[in-house]
Amino acid sequence: MHPTEATAKALPKLLQEIKRKGLKIGTVQETLSTKRILPVEPIPKF
16 A cells, blocks of 8 residues: 555545455465465365
């Protein structure tokens, strides 16, 4: 996000929509972390 007046003005609405959609706000590091990916079971090959 850019440190501008337009960003500051839009931020409350942006945060409201993020919460409404059930999303979580995080840092870039958290977003790109492999810890946030749930492991899946491999599909057996026959």
